Amino acid sequence: MNIIVCVKQTVDLQQVRVRKETREPVFDNVPLTIGNIDKNALEEAVRIREKVGGKVIAVSAGSEQLADTIKEALAMGADEAILVVSPEFEGADSGVAAAALAKAIGRVEDYSLILLGEGSADNYSGQVGPRLAEILGLPQVTYVSSLEVENDTIKAVRNLDDCFENVEVGTPAVVSVVSEINEPRIPSVTQILKAGKKPKEVFKPEDLGIEITRSIDTLSNLAPEQDRKRILFQEGADKDVASLAAALEAEGLVRR
Amino acid sequence: MDFKLTKEQELIQKAAKEFAEKSLMPIADKIAEDNKVPPEIIEEMADLGFLGIQFPEEYGGTGAGYTCYPLVLEQIARAASGVAMVLSVNALGASAIYAFGTPEQKEKYLPECCTGKKLASFAFTEPATGSDPKQITTTAVQDGDYYVINGTKRFISLADLDGPIVIFAKDNETGKPTAFIVEKNCPGYSTSEQWNKIGNKGGSLVDVYLKDVRVPAANLLGPKGNGYGVLQYGIAFGKVGVCSSTLGGMQAALELSIKYAKEKAHRDGTIAKFPTIQVAIAKIAEKVEAARWLTYRLGYLAENMKDPRAFAKEAALTKAFVTEAGVDVSRLAMGIHGSYGLMDDYKVSTIYRDMIIGEQIEGVNDMQRMITAGSLLA
Numbered sequence: 288m289n290i291i292v293c294v295k296q297t298v299d300l301q302q303v304r305v306r307k308e309t310r311e312p313v314f315d316n317v318p319l320t321i322g323n324i325d326k327n328a329l330e331e332a333v334r335i336r337e338k339v340g341g342k343v344i345a346v347s348a349g350s351e352q353l354a355d356t357i358k359e360a361l362a363m364g365a366d367e368a369i370l371v372v373s374p375e376f377e378g379a380d381s382g383v384a385a386a387a388l389a390k391a392i393g394r395v396e397d398y399s400l401i402l403l404g405e406g407s408a409d410n411y412s413g414q415v416g417p418r419l420a421e422i423l424g425l426p427q428v429t430y431v432s433s434l435e436v437e438n439d440t441i442k443a444v445r446n447l448d449d450c451f452e453n454v455e456v457g458t459p460a461v462v463s464v465v466s467e468i469n470e471p472r473i474p475s476v477t478q479i480l481k482a483g484k485k486p487k488e489v490f491k492p493e494d495l496g497i498e499i500t501r502s503i504d505t506l507s508n509l510a511p512e513q514d515r516k517r518i519l520f521q522e523g524a525d526k527d528v529a530s531l532a533a534a535l536e537a538e539g540l541v542r543r
Numbered sequence: 544m545d546f547k548l549t550k551e552q553e554l555i556q557k558a559a560k561e562f563a564e565k566s567l568m569p570i571a572d573k574i575a576e577d578n579k580v581p582p583e584i585i586e587e588m589a590d591l592g593f594l595g596i597q598f599p600e601e602y603g604g605t606g607a608g609y610t611c612y613p614l615v616l617e618q619i620a621r622a623a624s625g626v627a628m629v630l631s632v633n634a635l636g637a638s639a640i641y642a643f644g645t646p647e648q649k650e651k652y653l654p655e656c657c658t659g660k661k662l663a664s665f666a667f668t669e670p671a672t673g674s675d676p677k678q679i680t681t682t683a684v685q686d687g688d689y690y691v692i693n694g695t696k697r698f699i700s701l702a703d704l705d706g707p708i709v710i711f712a713k714d715n716e717t718g719k720p721t722a723f724i725v726e727k728n729c730p731g732y733s734t735s736e737q738w739n740k741i742g743n744k745g746g747s748l749v750d751v752y753l754k755d756v757r758v759p760a761a762n763l764l765g766p767k768g769n770g771y772g773v774l775q776y777g778i779a780f781g782k783v784g785v786c787s788s789t790l791g792g793m794q795a796a797l798e799l800s801i802k803y804a805k806e807k808a809h810r811d812g813t814i815a816k817f818p819t820i821q822v823a824i825a826k827i828a829e830k831v832e833a834a835r836w837l838t839y840r841l842g843y844l845a846e847n848m849k850d851p852r853a854f855a856k857e858a859a860l861t862k863a864f865v866t867e868a869g870v871d872v873s874r875l876a877m878g879i880h881g882s883y884g885l886m887d888d889y890k891v892s893t894i895y896r897d898m899i900i901g902e903q904i905e906g907v908n909d910m911q912r913m914i915t916a917g918s919l920l921a
Binding site: 318320355356357359364472473474475476477479480483 | 550551553554555556558561562564590591593600604605606607611615822
């Protein structure tokens with residue numbers, strides 16, 4: 288069974304600082320990586336391959352550094368990669384990403400499953416999976432926290448926050464996963480060193496007939512304000528507990 | 544000149560960091576308390592390729608080379624210095640075998656050290672001498688195809704665990720130190736109770752008693768009478784480990800100091816507003832950065848060594864600077880923490896005890912400076 292995993296190149300969010308004065312994120316010297324939930328999708332694909340065989344193909348669209356960044360996915364177990372590379376993908380919206388991924392996936396003749404994270408690490412729109420399914424005309428299952436593949440059937444559990452939904456779907460299908468589906472493996476040194484030698488096809492958008500148009504302008508990208516209210520309750524425990532509860536309730540922080 | 548890691552190096556560093564944060568940090572206190580690294584941690588490090596990172600694949604390593612070794616060890620030491628010590632000691636013994644061993648010796652001993660099935664040790668120090676090779680009293684007397692070794696070795700890490708140990712003894716023919724590969728716990732080999740060292744807790748430190756230990760002549764490491772060469776250049780590789788472990792502790796001290804300064808309240812702010820605290824943090828950062836690039840450079844030189852003497856000088860210079868900077872950093876970090884830093888409950892106190900060890904081990908720093916000056920003034 289061949290499995291396609293869509294991954295996105297983002298800055299390593301753990302290393303992004305926020306400039307206090309302007310609330311703007313500082314991206315200087317922050318290394319690029321693939322998104323955390325993408326790694327869950329990749330891990331799931333590798334586990335399925337380990338059970339049923341086949342290939343795991345990482346597919347991605349991004350800026351020039353992608354050919355290097357994708358080594359992380361290859362080290363984690365992807366067998367090969369198909370990339371669409373252009374500086375124009377920097378800050379591109381979900382529609383552009385889905386269209387580009389669909390074209391890249393078109394290069395693969397035979398696949399049973401397309402896996403991706405429920406949302407990207409940076410924009411987190413959650414749209415790429417559903418858009419991709421629409422473009423390719425495939426069934427989609429989103430927010431999957433558990434997955435089983437038996438012959439041509441996929442059995443999935445969807446985590447819908449207040450309930451779980453069991454779903455069955457035939458292959459091929461698009462499945463987006465949530466982070467609790469698994470714990471991604473840490474790649475070994477040997478796998479990291481072999482990653483660069485795995486097969487990789489790199490295309491420019493024009494090679495695949497991809498047109499990059501922008502429908503969204505980003506006006507600003509700021510960290511949320513985090514001012515503390517600094518309310519002190521100092522009238523003794525008897526009164527303070529009630530005052531604290533009332534204050535929390537007034538802020539809408541206490542719900543039943 | 545490019546001070547950037549390659550993507551592969553960056554990923555190896557990241558893998559080590561992730562392993563250290565997920566698998567080591569939650570149990571770091573327990574490792575220090577038990578003075579023992581759980582076998583499953585050794586196994587995980589072996590699976591990830593950390594134990595054999597610097598050795599070629601044909602000997603069970605990864606082929607990543609010595610350049611990548613500091614990247615991994617730094618991250619492990621940042622989380623648990625005792626685990627870094629185990630890795631570093633194993634690498635010291637294995638590096639001596641790799642540098643001076645015959646192909647048969649390498650094939651026999653390196654794979655088991657790279658996979659963590661056995662752990663290597665390195666034994667030069669004796670009760671009466673630490674660094675002076677002329678003073679060693681352990682003897683090796685040839686008896687047909689064997690050497691019979693007698694003597695005592697002091698402060699030897701992991702010497703009670705199975706695996707190869709590089710032992711230095713004066714052989715009866717040359718009267719000079721000669722290196723041998725001995726299998727730990729073989730007949731005639733025994734160890735003392737554990738020494739209770741003040742830091743880097745995670746592995747045993749014992750004395751080794753050698754009573755009529757019979758070693759095949761095939762286990763001679765390097766030429767007869769060349770023990771000093773094996774010691775000097777073998778231990779130069781070991782210094783990459785000491786420096787990398789120290790660097791990890793220094794980085795942890797920097798992070799703890801920044802966190803503490805930003806959290807410790809004073810009136811309507813935190814102590815980070817005080818220029819004295821700012822100066823201390825800047826000084827720590829300067830030393831960490833200098834130590835980092837000297838250490839990474841030493842890893843590179845170990846991998847690309849052309850002249851062993853020149854490498855020994857660079858290793859000496861780096862070891863003296865980095866371990867001294869480690870002590871400085873730990874004291875500065877203690878100062879930032881005030882009285883809290885004196886409490887075992889604060890990790891900065893552990894780092895202080897770890898750092899103080901670096902200046903003394905694998906050749907005291909004054910000896911390092913003799914090596915450096917000797918080379919410069921020759």
